[in-house]
Amino acid sequence: MKTHRIALIPGDGIGADVTEASWSVLQKAAGSAGFALEGTEFPWSCAFYKETGAMMPQDGIETLRGFDAILLGAVGWPQQVPDSVSLHGLLLPIRKSFVQYANIRPHRLLPGVQGPLRADAFDILCIRENTEGEYSGAGGRIHQGTANEVAVETSIFTRTGVERILRFAFEQARNRRGKLASVTKSNAQKYSMVFWDEVTHQLAADYPDVEVTSYHIDAMAARMVMAPESLDVVVASNLFGDILTDLGAAIQGGLGFAASANINPDRSAPSMFEPVHGSAPDIAHLGIANPIATIWSGAMMLDHLGETDAAAAIMAAIERTTAGGMGTIPGKDRTEAITATVLAAL
């Protein structure tokens, strides 16, 4: 029997609840489809940091490298460990070390979910550059604590980095409705964003079947709210993609429904699947976290592993669940009840 080896990192807060929920659904889907998922759990988290002084062991990345994929819950517990430590010690190194340069996030309303917009017929795939740009971590501060203090933060964009994410996005657009929106702010950031626009323009020649349009990030944020149905695939830098995908989560009814995949398209290292939401320490262990985002992320994992039928079965089960009203109202249904309904629908 085909076996996929999965690293499970529940992380902090509600991460544990939603990972467990997703894992049970994945196991059932695997069983029905006739393949095996072998999970190995890693307790890397803020609690782990408090004990050991590191978010993961020194050889953590090497350990993960042997797996076929990673399923992650959520990282961060700002009251205990500054985000700048926890995220830079676990989540971001995984994305960067494994060259998971494409962060994919689908935004559409599940049946039965009422979003904040009057508009409801949209189906957007956001693709976020995930390894460089505004989150390069380059910068510094001088004259700290004085009136003279200056902080700088440098965005670094490489041709390799920009070209590969754009090619990936062109390919996705080709397999969907053929429309690509490339998001920059070249009227105000004349080095990084003008460069991105140039590369977009150059690559467009290779994808004559894709209609590509450049938008400024401010205009795109407005468009996602005013005319989301006009969008198909949206590609953006690390920061811009980060913002647009939270906005995408909002218009699809909230973070409880927002799934994501951190993909290494070359398959030279494992890809990672995680909900867009964070660890939500305030509701940790109350059993009321919505597991749908993580279950959906699990389906994206199966898709990536080539188990497309099982992935589709999970998506159908999620849709039957929300169509029945279960899990559609934030905070109303318990994690267990939602998971049980998805399992039953599977």
Place this chain on the structure above:
Amino acid sequence: MKTHRIALIPGDGIGADVTEASWSVLQKAAGSAGFALEGTEFPWSCAFYKETGAMMPQDGIETLRGFDAILLGAVGWPQQVPDSVSLHGLLLPIRKSFVQYANIRPHRLLPGVQGPLRADAFDILCIRENTEGEYSGAGGRIHQGTANEVAVETSIFTRTGVERILRFAFEQARNRRGKLASVTKSNAQKYSMVFWDEVTHQLAADYPDVEVTSYHIDAMAARMVMAPESLDVVVASNLFGDILTDLGAAIQGGLGFAASANINPDRSAPSMFEPVHGSAPDIAHLGIANPIATIWSGAMMLDHLGETDAAAAIMAAIERTTAGGMGTIPGKDRTEAITATVLAAL
């Protein structure tokens, strides 16, 4: 009779239409309130650039310095002049040279306007840092055109810059509902944004009557869509404020309703008032631009000049206009008709 000297810069595209509309309303309001507005028009624009090779004359900034305020329509005509030239040659130098460090943008639904959200009871004042940060213009590119190419863009935040915008925002919050949201991304940008958070925290001690909360930009974008009624004053960096105010424009029904003021709070140089929308070359000279954003911006100008009664009269006239349905549906009513209705309501 008290006279305020105003520099008028219609700029490009629909800028001319909306400036003219706003100016006629301002003149009538001044007449009724017993003060004078003396306007001097400057043709600085992309057309001016095509003729002279510069967006404004070399001594443009010095010329403007003598005025009490500037009313600007819109700058930019990307088909003719790259935005990176037109904006860096006119709009941005004015904001920076005159230390208009506070860009203020009110977001609420005018009566009769249906926004894209189901929610309609919100009243947000966004305050955007307007002189430094992500739009510092510092950066460069190497190995241009090769596979090795790298572009960098550096955000520069100074303590002076961060402290003054935050103090300004705390003051505004104090005069409104006492709630301030400070927006950063300190979990991913550990120099600039951690610095901003620190300064926020330090200043909070001086404003015990203001409840200040830090949000990440991604979470704030989602919040503006999911729970806009929870927000009062929102303060953010140049880029983050730029994005949030277009989102604010979207939730208030579109760019036709989004007013803005570029304020020099020390009054050491003139402040500038302009709609959030751009020049919209595609509808230039069709007579269908919505002038409400620019009329509202004009009211903000009068407020800044101390003519608070006349400013309030204009706002009341705008509200009567939209309450009657005029100007509320994008593209439906002509610029002239909307302006005439506001004038009649005044």
